Amino acid sequence: MSQAASLTTINLLGPFDSLRMYMAALEAHGGVLRIPEIDQDAYEATALMYRLIDKYGWTGAPAVIFDRIKIDGEWMDGPVIANQYGRWNTEAIALGIEQITDDQPAMYQAALEKVISMADKNGQWRTIEPVEVERDRAPCKEVRLSGDEIDLLEFPWLQSNPADAGRYINTGNVITYDPEHGRNSGTYRCQLKGPRKIGVNPEINQHGWTFLMDMKERGEPFARAAIVIGADPITYAMGSSKTARLGQDELAIAGGFMGRPLEVVKCETSELLVPANVEMVIEGEIPFDMEEEGPFGEMYGYMGQKKSENFYMNVTAVTHRENPWFINQFTGVTRGYLTSLMEATANLTFKKAIPNLVGIHVPVEITGFAFLSIDKREPGEAFVAAEPLTKFLNIAKIIVVVDKDVDILNVEEVMHAVGARWQPHPATRIIEQSSAMRLDPSIRAEQKSELKVIGSKIIIDATRQLPEEGGPEVYQRLNRAALLEEFPDVFDRIDRKLPEYLKNWEV
Ligand SMILES: Cc1cc2nc3c(=O)[nH]c(=O)nc-3n(C[C@H](O)[C@H](O)[C@H](O)COP(=O)(O)O)c2cc1C
Incomplete structure (x- = not known):
């Protein structure tokens, strides 16, 4: 019998008083893979984690419980838990959101909003x-x-x-x-x-x-x-x-x-x-x-x-x-903790300095990037908005600023905006000297001293350029927007028919 099923009542709603209660809820939501035995002398647990990430992605791979594990020639009893904060819906589970689904970005967004709603009127x-x-x-x-x-x-x-x-x-x-x-x-x-x-x-x-x-x-x-x-x-x-x-x-x-x-x-x-x-x-x-x-x-x-x-x-x-x-944290392989709490903190803190800020996201799967969305109205706003981040967020080496219609939780959508809306010249700023991360493998010897690491940073302005910035008088529409203008309910209609269309589809 599984750990979760063996508990007489499982509290599915966070916040949880212990890791065990949280894991029971995670298991009840189907987010846990149990492995009875694994040989870590042959690095099988590590390889399994890489494979799960290859297959399901950083925000979709399940948590894993290894019941027994071979270490230094001995079979040791666990459980050893890994990737317990991997899927984005783990954030929603841990924070007590009632409707848990497998729509990982929606779950992360819900968690972020819940955390932000907990701040007092001063954003504390x-x-x-x-x-x-x-x-x-x-x-x-x-x-x-x-x-x-x-x-x-x-x-x-x-x-x-x-x-x-x-x-x-x-x-x-x-x-x-x-x-x-x-x-x-x-x-x-x-x-x-x-x-x-x-x-x-x-x-x-x-x-x-x-x-x-x-x-x-x-x-x-x-x-x-x-x-x-x-x-x-x-x-x-x-x-x-x-x-x-x-x-x-x-x-x-x-x-x-x-x-x-x-x-x-x-x-x-x-x-x-x-x-x-x-x-x-x-x-x-x-x-x-x-x-x-x-x-x-x-x-x-x-x-x-x-x-x-x-x-x-x-x-x-x-x-x-x-x-x-x-x-065990498989560092550099999987997500390590609930990030919505920290990201909500960053959003609230920078909101004070950047009034037109819509959101900040620091994607852990591509360390070094930070995505910023703004409600852009004036020329040059992307750089003004990104400036405080370069100073206070060491990890943000490459800051991509996008318009508010781009979903910053979706790396592909951000990269799509970079590919389509960004002109490297002149919509780029390079900051030659800024505080940086010691662990960044690109840091050069001369950029490090005992107490400080000074690296360079780049701001990519991937917002639609206004005419004053050299952009067109009228910015071209997205194909998708053009479709919706003519057929506003087309997605509702197709969503209703989708189960029928997909019924013989096997993955
Ligand atoms: C699994 C895991 C391992 C970490 N290992 C280290 C580490 O070895 N050294 C370190 O400085 N930060 C490490 N961090 C990041 C720190 O915990 C994080 O920056 C935290 O804010 C440090 O606490 P402090 O600000 O109170 O010093 C790790 C984070 C996680 C989730």
Whole structure:
């Protein structure tokens, strides 16, 4: 019997208090592929994920649960979960939208709209402070391990690519506390280095990195940290994205989105409070002498370089549920978290600077791009609108600006506009120096210093050009628009007949 079916009642409506409840809903919606056994010593799980993406696309491939997995010559019990936030309708499921369909873009759009509707009148997210529960009531403490009892190597953490430095815990929210900035939660990959030792990889200038460097500068001997595995979808998304600003508490913002306080519990070996309803918590100390880490297959889909100096953590305690669940991110292969929360944040933030903004979309399947749609009225507006993005969205190397009739969730439609509406000269701006992404494999050696990466960016104005911009007095119509002008109900009619026309069609 499936995990979902074995639950007496399945709550299909998010937000969910745990990853397990979310996965049960996902399974009930038919979004989960169960694989009883897979041999990761032969990289079969990785190859399967690539194949699922090849076949169904980044926003259509199912979540996968591997029940048993072979790692380092041993069959280990899972479940190991992957691509649990892959399909776009997972966003709608996690956010509690009632009508779930397989129309993935429509589901993502619905999720985005729901999140945007949750902002207050100043465009800010509501916060609800977490509440502390007793240790005995916390599911993440059903099993408590300390000292020599801890052997992280016994758990099914994967090596995703043979070129990676080794096995990684790569979906943990690393929680730290700093008296000045408060609490931080960030997802950083952690290389397994021994039974009680792991790497911790906040990239330079991430909030987590700032926390650790501030503690180092204050002369503290180490930072206390707790790594949370398997948080509920919203708490996990808060740790995985820049929805919170430095100093804002991701756990309180998660509570705001969930409409109820997140339950937190005190760690065994520190005063840190961590989400209680999770699969596992790995507690420890991060000293400030650095060690080698990596290489690792990065989000751009290219192998990163080995780092000569990176943080590591000495593990002081591990607590977990009975039969914990594990999650692996196939980085650069699949989508990793609910992106609508972050994208709604970007939309609201930039709306203040760009009044005619209709939407921003950062497509994760083609890292480096950002699509912007505007309600264009004046010449030159595309560049004015894109300008703030070049400064504040490091990942946006290629910014494509389109008119509001183009669906920015549809890459093909955006590229169609680029092909048809864009004249490279003069409708292009190149910004020679702008803050950029260290992981971008195209960054040149001279563009990187220890603390900064300066890359170039391009703005492509693929909006219809107005006469003042050299465009025609009357812009040619789309063929489709011409059809609809003459036959406004033609699609309604054909949609009614479609099932009949398609009935003998086999895919
Ligand atoms: C699965 C996954 C793995 C990630 N790994 C890293 C990582 O190793 N280092 C990093 O700096 N950011 C990583 N990120 C992105 C950060 O989690 C994200 O930028 C987040 O905002 C960082 O939190 P912070 O802003 O509080 O530092 C990862 C995200 C996901 C979803």
